[in-house]
Amino acid sequence: MNEPMIELKNLTKSFGRKNAIHNLTLTLPKGKIIGLLGPNGSGKSTLFKLLNGLLEPTEGELSIEGMKPSTSTKSIISYLPERTYLNEWMKVYEIMDFFADFYEDFQKEKAYSMLEKLSIDPKASLKTLSKGNKEKVQLILVMSRRAKLYLLDEPIGGVDPAARDFILSTILNNYEEGSTLIISTHLISDIEKIFDEVILLKDGELYDYAPVEDLRERSGKSIDELFREVFRC
Amino acid sequence: MPWNFDNSIPIYLQIMDEIKRKIFSSELVPGDKLQSIRDLAKEANVNPNTMQKALQELEALGLIQTERTSGKFVTEEETKILQLKEAYIEDKMKPFLTEMKKLGLTKSDVIDRITRCKEENT
Numbered sequence: 212m213n214e215p216m217i218e219l220k221n222l223t224k225s226f227g228r229k230n231a232i233h234n235l236t237l238t239l240p241k242g243k244i245i246g247l248l249g250p251n252g253s254g255k256s257t258l259f260k261l262l263n264g265l266l267e268p269t270e271g272e273l274s275i276e277g278m279k280p281s282t283s284t285k286s287i288i289s290y291l292p293e294r295t296y297l298n299e300w301m302k303v304y305e306i307m308d309f310f311a312d313f314y315e316d317f318q319k320e321k322a323y324s325m326l327e328k329l330s331i332d333p334k335a336s337l338k339t340l341s342k343g344n345k346e347k348v349q350l351i352l353v354m355s356r357r358a359k360l361y362l363l364d365e366p367i368g369g370v371d372p373a374a375r376d377f378i379l380s381t382i383l384n385n386y387e388e389g390s391t392l393i394i395s396t397h398l399i400s401d402i403e404k405i406f407d408e409v410i411l412l413k414d415g416e417l418y419d420y421a422p423v424e425d426l427r428e429r430s431g432k433s434i435d436e437l438f439r440e441v442f443r444c
Numbered sequence: 445m446p447w448n449f450d451n452s453i454p455i456y457l458q459i460m461d462e463i464k465r466k467i468f469s470s471e472l473v474p475g476d477k478l479q480s481i482r483d484l485a486k487e488a489n490v491n492p493n494t495m496q497k498a499l500q501e502l503e504a505l506g507l508i509q510t511e512r513t514s515g516k517f518v519t520e521e522e523t524k525i526l527q528l529k530e531a532y533i534e535d536k537m538k539p540f541l542t543e544m545k546k547l548g549l550t551k552s553d554v555i556d557r558i559t560r561c562k563e564e565n566t
Contacts, residue, residue, distance in 0.1 A: 242493070243493065244491050244493075376489065379489060380486070380489050383485065383486065383489065383490075383491065383492075384486060388492075400451060403451055404449055404451060404455055404489070404490055404491075404494075405489075405490060405491045406491070407491055407493050407494070424454040424455065424456060424494070424497070427451075427452060427453060427454045427455075428454050431452060431453075432452050433450075433451030433452040434451065435451060436452065
């Protein structure tokens with residue numbers, strides 16, 4: 212329990228001459244819901260991809276439960292990417308089967324009950340669903356796994372405000388106790404009440420990492436207001 | 445139904461206030477059992493860690509107690525509840541009275557207006 216979930220040491224990722232992530236050192240604990248916040252281009256998605264082993268660090272190190280990104284870390288990470296990777300021609304139930312085949316920890320009953328609550332027809336093919344409903348299907352897939360680390364890259368961007376609350380409670384009710392959840396988002400005011408801690412990234416560097424209640428107490432402001440202040444253009 | 449929160453104030457403080465209100469208004473009475481942290485967190489739509497922090501603080505105040513295996517209960521010490529209720533009322537009155545004072549109202553002005561308000565409402 213005391214072993215950290217994630218350790219980053221002087222992590223740098225550059226694309227050509229540009230540093231997307233620069234010299235990031237950070238230790239993240241287990242059992243927390245962490246907001247990953249930063250303006251566009253601050254390195255949020257790059258960090259997720261590094262954690263997932265989709266990108267190799269240029270310099271520095273990272274580990275998840277003490278392991279380097281590999282097939283064994285992938286089996287404990289449930290990742291919602293910023294873009295969809297699902298096949299448009301597949302039907303929702305086929306995707307559910309696909310996930311159940313792929314991941315041992317996928318809980319099919321859980322997924323179906325969430326589909327029902329969000330009134331998504333399992334027989335519909337993905338291409339007939341609206342953008343928001345596609346996002347919901349993806350989130351259901353990701354949250355139906357019994358993972359140790361959930362990485363959600365902009366999970367509610369395309370979803371209407373009424374469904375957002377439902378999705379937040381879906382996230383809260385389905386993440387495994389003791390596991391860590393990292394959520395990147397621009398819709399801070401909608402999500403901030405479920406965060407334990409936030410990471411603020413600025414130009415690929417760590418601007419702050421603190422418990423949200425401390426930030427509120429210190430500033431008398433919401434995280435959303437603080438963000439607007441720190442990153443004023 | 446999720447509880448309403450003001451994001452600029454620590455959420456655990458608002459949860460504490462909500463539970464205090466329930467106890468002070470006798471919606472929850474001494475000896476009542478609270479729901480589990482996870483259920484309460486679900487109801488309020490907040491992180492279980494935040495709910496736990498709020499309950500810990502309420503326990504430190506002496507408003508609730510943990511029985512080792514059976515959960516959390518509202519304290520049976522009614523004097524404690526009354527005492528904390530007094531403090532709570534004072535806390536809520538203060539900003540209002542300060543505001544009225546700033547507007548130049550004396551204590552008797554305020555009392556006068558409160559009585560009139562009441563008459564209008566009945």
